[in-house]
Amino acid sequence: MSDNRLEIRNLHARIAGGETILKGVDLIVPSGEVHALMGPNGSGKSTLAKLMAGDPSYEVLEGDILIDGESVLELEPDERARAGLYLAFQYPVEVPGVSIANFLRLALNARREEGDEVGVMEFYAKLQRAVKALDWDESIIERNLHEGFSGGEKKRSEVLQLLVLEPRYAILDESDSGLDVDALKVVANGVNAARGPDFGALVITHYQRLLNYIVPDVVHVMSSGRVIESGPKELAMDLDAKGYDWIREKHGITASGDAVAHA
Amino acid sequence: MSDLRPINDHPDAAKLEGLDHTRQYDFQLAENYSYKSERGLNKRVIEKLSYMKNEPEWMLKFRLRAFEIAEKKGRPKWGPDLSHLNFDEIFFYIRPQDRKGTNSWDDVPEEVRETYKRLGIPEAEQKMLAGVGAQYESEMVYHSLKEEWEKQGVIFLDTETGLQEHPEIFKEHFATVVPPEDNYFAAVNSAVWSGGSFVYVPAGVEISVPLQAYFLINAQSMGQFERTLIIGEPGSKFHYIEGCTAPTYNSDSFHSGVIEIIVKDRANVRYSTIQNWSHNVYNLVTQRAIVGERASMGWLDGNLGSKVTMKYPSTYLMGEGAHGEVLSIAFATDGQHQDAGAKVIHAAPNTTSSVVSKSISKGTGRSSYRGLVQIHEGATNARSNVECDALLLDEHAMTDTYPYIEINEKTAHVGHEATVSKLNDEQIFYLMSRGLPEDAAMALIVRGFLDPVAKELPLEYAVELNRLIELEMEGSVG
Numbered sequence: 132m133s134d135n136r137l138e139i140r141n142l143h144a145r146i147a148g149g150e151t152i153l154k155g156v157d158l159i160v161p162s163g164e165v166h167a168l169m170g171p172n173g174s175g176k177s178t179l180a181k182l183m184a185g186d187p188s189y190e191v192l193e194g195d196i197l198i199d200g201e202s203v204l205e206l207e208p209d210e211r212a213r214a215g216l217y218l219a220f221q222y223p224v225e226v227p228g229v230s231i232a233n234f235l236r237l238a239l240n241a242r243r244e245e246g247d248e249v250g251v252m253e254f255y256a257k258l259q260r261a262v263k264a265l266d267w268d269e270s271i272i273e274r275n276l277h278e279g280f281s282g283g284e285k286k287r288s289e290v291l292q293l294l295v296l297e298p299r300y301a302i303l304d305e306s307d308s309g310l311d312v313d314a315l316k317v318v319a320n321g322v323n324a325a326r327g328p329d330f331g332a333l334v335i336t337h338y339q340r341l342l343n344y345i346v347p348d349v350v351h352v353m354s355s356g357r358v359i360e361s362g363p364k365e366l367a368m369d370l371d372a373k374g375y376d377w378i379r380e381k382h383g384i385t386a387s388g389d390a391v392a393h394a
Numbered sequence: 395m396s397d398l399r400p401i402n403d404h405p406d407a408a409k410l411e412g413l414d415h416t417r418q419y420d421f422q423l424a425e426n427y428s429y430k431s432e433r434g435l436n437k438r439v440i441e442k443l444s445y446m447k448n449e450p451e452w453m454l455k456f457r458l459r460a461f462e463i464a465e466k467k468g469r470p471k472w473g474p475d476l477s478h479l480n481f482d483e484i485f486f487y488i489r490p491q492d493r494k495g496t497n498s499w500d501d502v503p504e505e506v507r508e509t510y511k512r513l514g515i516p517e518a519e520q521k522m523l524a525g526v527g528a529q530y531e532s533e534m535v536y537h538s539l540k541e542e543w544e545k546q547g548v549i550f551l552d553t554e555t556g557l558q559e560h561p562e563i564f565k566e567h568f569a570t571v572v573p574p575e576d577n578y579f580a581a582v583n584s585a586v587w588s589g590g591s592f593v594y595v596p597a598g599v600e601i602s603v604p605l606q607a608y609f610l611i612n613a614q615s616m617g618q619f620e621r622t623l624i625i626g627e628p629g630s631k632f633h634y635i636e637g638c639t640a641p642t643y644n645s646d647s648f649h650s651g652v653i654e655i656i657v658k659d660r661a662n663v664r665y666s667t668i669q670n671w672s673h674n675v676y677n678l679v680t681q682r683a684i685v686g687e688r689a690s691m692g693w694l695d696g697n698l699g700s701k702v703t704m705k706y707p708s709t710y711l712m713g714e715g716a717h718g719e720v721l722s723i724a725f726a727t728d729g730q731h732q733d734a735g736a737k738v739i740h741a742a743p744n745t746t747s748s749v750v751s752k753s754i755s756k757g758t759g760r761s762s763y764r765g766l767v768q769i770h771e772g773a774t775n776a777r778s779n780v781e782c783d784a785l786l787l788d789e790h791a792m793t794d795t796y797p798y799i800e801i802n803e804k805t806a807h808v809g810h811e812a813t814v815s816k817l818n819d820e821q822i823f824y825l826m827s828r829g830l831p832e833d834a835a836m837a838l839i840v841r842g843f844l845d846p847v848a849k850e851l852p853l854e855y856a857v858e859l860n861r862l863i864e865l866e867m868e869g870s871v872g
Binding site (some may be wrong): 149184185186187188205207209211212213217218220223224226227228234237239240242275276292296360 | 507777787818819823824825826827828829830831832834835838839841842843845846
């Protein structure tokens with residue numbers, strides 16, 4: 132039971148061949164919980180998200196990433212996905228000529244054994260339920276992946292995929308940015324629909340606003356490449372009201388983002 | 395068609411008497427039934443071939459004239475490297491029976507056999523594709539279709555049978571679209587053509603089910619110099635499909651077809667072909683349509699295999715308001731050069747055309763787009779749009795574009811757009827993050843790139859094309 136969690140241990144990482152961005156991240160998201168990860172621009176939140184998914188443009192210097200106690204550091208992005216991890220991208224790419232329906236069917240089947248492919252009816256039923264949960268028009272499934280999508284539609288697509296693929300752990304990278312309140316509610320409803328004892332999520336956001344709709348069990352604060360504070364959901368309110376400076380000062384970090392030595 | 399009757403029964407035996415060596419073959423045939431093909435291209439080979447096919451004299455004369463033209467013309471000095479193509483090593487005519495004997499299933503390269511297996515192609519069809527000569531059992535569905543077509547006066551035969559059974563229609567149209575003078579390879583084809591389809595659709599007849607060449611497939615129609623003649627009488631409408639996405643193995647290294655299409659006033663004809671020759675083949679094809687008033691011609695041309703392909707489907711818009719359309723796919727992998735494109739000639743007012751070309755280069759493959767849009771003086775208000783997109787999968791892959799535009803009319807509207815893109819790492823990571831292995835992610839991006847063309851194909855062809863791309867992309871991850 133205690134092993135069912137997404138865990139990051141003392142993670143140090145940099146842009147391949149470049150600047151070090153993560154400087155010892157520790158974080159645990161137990162299955163069944165939703166955690167929020169907040170922090171100022173440049174604190175390393177998005178880097179952490181992409182690293183967990185296996186983005187090859189970053190390299191890990193030290194530390195580990197574990198799913199249910201198993202290290203996934205050596206796994207390719209597709210293997211991590213099949214191990215149950217999902218990243219909702221901040222800026223999902225366009226893939227011209229590939230319809231959402233086709234793509235998701237392939238992605239679902241990639242998780243299953245050959246000969247055990249998802250049935251067509253079963254697949255469409257599942258897809259339709261997800262489309263409905265996001266208050267979307269059914270014609271969306273025939274559109275090409277993010278081709279000509281608005282920013283809001285892209286975010287919605289990321290949550291749609293989450294509902295269809297049913298990962299065990301999801302990282303949502305600023306799934307709220309650029310959304311108006313109505314769109315925000317739709318996206319939040321989608322994430323809430325996925326909540327359950329076998330689902331854990333890390334919700335990355337700048338603003339407390341999203342957390343009114345996706346109420347987190349724990350809030351973490353990241354700054355200068357580390358998680359510097361964790362607390363109950365009220366912590367998000369404090370951050371919203373008072374900003375990040377007080378918490379930085381508490382940990383001896385300057386506003387410029389560089390950590391002041393703090394052995 | 396392919397049976398050989400004793401010489402005495404030949405209706406045209408008398409006509410052949412002018413040829414002093416006829417008797418010799420007659421003897422050989424009668425005695426031991428063995429006809430020995432010889433390598434190289436010369437008059438003797440052409441005379442033999444025409445004789446074996448029991449052709450009317452005008453066709454023999456046509457062949458010999460074409461041979462002289464080829465001799466005079468010589469090979470083109472532009473385009474891909476053809477220096478390794480040596481005619482002296484090539485059999486220009488092999489009787490279907492002999493072809494059977496020379497190609498055995500064991501000679502078919504392992505990789506080709508493996509691909510058939512993985513595409514799930516039935517064994518009989520595999521052998522047919524590999525040129526091993528198994529006669530493809532025509533399906534029941536074909537027989538009922540055939541009856542239906544015959545009732546409407548549609549003719550759909552292999553070209554030899556077309557010539558024998560419908561000599562007048564044949565002679566009236568044959569070589570009117572692509573005369574042997576047109577280009578060197580058309581002249582070679584005219585001299586030694588063998589196989590192909592003959593299609594005639596009477597005025598006003600619309601056929602909803604595509605006419606598929608594989609219905610006709612037998613050793614005859616799989617020739618290396620196929621000659622296809624398609625005639626759409628005024629107001630007719632039909633779709634002809636040829637080829638197959640599965641690799642076609644041919645021990646012969648030279649394929650040079652001629653496709654002639656006549657689209658009469660208000661007719662609507664589509665011609666789709668997907669070719670995937672084995673990687674030893676030079677595929678040099680002339681395909682052309684002439685299009686009458688308010689008529690419409692559409693080409694869908696897919697080139698996946700071969701060593702070198704040169705193929706530029708041409709559309710001559712001769713009647714007012716005629717429309718032409720070309721959709722083209724080229725996929726060049728290691729050591730391949732796909733030189734494909736389109737030609738559109740606007741020779742009448744209010745004519746319109748559109749060309750969409752999609753090419754993919756992988757490994758050391760090279761794809762070229764070579765296109766011509768010509769607007770003649772007096773072809774007022776002509777409109778043409780050309781779009782060519784190239785996708786490079788590897789660092790060493792190459793692509794080039796040679797668009798020629800000649801406009802002799804002030805009122806013309808001509809657009810040309812070209813893009814070159816590389817396989818995008820962000821797209822690959824994104825797709826992999828959803829669980830797709832890297833090669834599957836790449837294959838999906840390639841499929842998406844081709845989708846605007848592939849979706850115009852009948853479903854079974856589109857499905858095969860997709861599977862083929864997946865196979866091509868396997869093992870491409872370094």
